[in-house]
Amino acid sequence: MGAWGYGNFENDDAMDWVADLEGYSDDGMxxxxxxxxxxxxxxxxxxxxxxxxxxxxxxxAALLGEPHEDCPDEIDAWVEERTSPSATLVAKARQAVEVIMSNSELKDLWQESEDFEAWQSSLEDLLTRLPY
Structure with missing residues (x-):
């Protein structure tokens, strides 16, 4: 993983995903x-x-009006043309983040670094912006 920081947008895989989102007119991706x-x-x-x-x-979270302070312009632009997400989509987002925090290769990679607590805090912050 090409990462330059613990933030949710600070790695190559995340930014590749952001670039791909621009091609979607719905929330299918x-x-x-x-x-x-x-x-x-x-x-x-x-x-x-x-x-x-x-x-x-x-x-x-951005669709809910709770974007991260470092949210890329591409997501901001994509969100402007959309409506609020369904409760089901918000629940899926929470569930995926909880899976990642409990049992994933990404968690294990960060656990091996000195930035694990900061990475974990960034995901906890994300969960606060995804209400039940």
Missing amino acids: IIDTLNTIIDQADDYPEAPECSGAVVAAEAV
């Missing part, structure tokens, strides 16, 4: 990305998919 992690909850989701799912959850 977000749903597919989140479902990939949810479907692998009993397995071991890999880091690239997890990074994409974290950013997908960030897009859901």
